[in-house]
Amino acid sequence: MAVSKILGIETEYGVAGGPDHDPTTASSIIVNAYAQQGRTRISWDFNDESPGTDARGVLGGSSLAPMIETHLANTVLTNGARLYVDHAHPEYSSPECRTPFEATLYDQAGEEVMRRALRVANESLPPELQITLYKNNSDGKGNSYGTHENYLVARDVEFADVVRAMVPHFVSRQVVVGAGKVGAETEVGHAANPDFQLSARAEFFEEVVGLETTLKRPIINTRDEPHSDASRFRRLHVICGDANMSPTATLVKLGSTALLLAVLEVEGVRDFPLAPARPVRALRDFSFDPSLRAVALDEDGRSRGAWDYQDELWHLARRHVDRHGAGAVASDEEVAMILRHWREMLDGVRDHPEDVADRVDWVAKLRIVEGFQSRYNLAARDAKLRAIDLQYHDVRRDKSLAARVGLRQIHSDEEIREAVAVAPRSTRAYFRGECVTRFPDDIVSANWDSIVFDVGHGPLQRIPMMDPTRGTYELTGELFAQNLTAVALVAALNG
């Protein structure tokens, strides 16, 4: 039985400018600018965080927990998201969503949050200190930052099976959902010396499985921090994805991954293709070759390209949906839409890329890079082409190149604005969002799985939310409709 594929994306944005060009300062200014708008003053609660816990069951002694600096801005938004400074980047962690389409909406709400924060921050800064933000994954000089997806997975699925089933997808999905990149920036990348890559992130990966996210990055991250009932759930933390500007690419990235996890939960690993014998090598080789000719051998000596893997995985997902449905992922209609885009994008990148330049980021980016190169007779990887790559990801609409290349939109601007303010009704994010909206003065702190109330007398009251599928509008909407005070709400929940 597949568990509901509750999911979301956390995005670290690239940040430039600000006082002394210090990215941590600039990131704090951004997060504070948004918080000071009066949208939220509630801080994040670190009590239940244990990012060092390993899904393989051992605590990685050599892996340092991420640096946590509580003095830095760290807030909960009324839409249930978390906005904070992670290392030297402003990060938006979307609220938990019930379907890939909804999670895509809340990912775009994150872009809008950053745009608004940027506008407010820059109003108070002199011209020479203006800040810019980029929804991308590296600086072109070997420094990378993440776009991490999270998926709820049944605890009873063996972690080894997650690895066995998902590695083929994670090394090959870049062929449809890669963000594209001009040139390379790591030692292995420079050795291969590609003019253009499918993925911005691929060349930064060095291991197949591991706990790290900043050093020796693994294709499958073993961080076992479910932010929910650990006896029932895992949270698969996927760190190898690119930051997509195309909403359809985000939809297919999330949708394909969620569908394959549902296949794994219901049918097991049996029908998944064998992973490449050298997955890290395959991930990079596929990225380095936008002509899609690169192949990798599996343990049985069978050769496949990224396209072949995606074709097999698409058929696996499609057959599963035909036989079992995919209610754990989304409605029939939404699942059909995901499968259709996935198929069209896959066929498009091979047969007629111009038809999918409205959905595949790397195709859209490559089209303008090549166009500029031939118009001005530029050398491959010229600074102007790198500038195009960077500015593709600028969050400001008047500067963003992604906003100009004709990417197909799947949510209206109005829906995105609404999602900036209001939490999804479909998960516990609804409960968090309603509480933060209604009782900003009575909440001391909140995190993914609890909210702490100060009801004025007696000890602080922690309301646990260990099941991400509860706390929905359906289950708690009536309670909020009664317009209770915080005291009465806490009493009602405790009663």
Place this chain on the structure above:
Amino acid sequence: MTEQERIQRQRTERTRDESDEVAVVNKKGEQLKAELDDLLDEIDVVLEENAEEFVRNYVQKGGE
């Protein structure tokens, strides 16, 4: 219609279809090129002026 006529007619139709197809592809190709030219014009206007400096100055600390 005799067999000969039928074949002749099919051939003519096929030739016409094929030349139509080539015309459509050419037209589509020209349209795509024109669209790309307009897009590149637009990007030329918004792209940071000093690309070299813009790219060089963008330095991040690793994250995650």
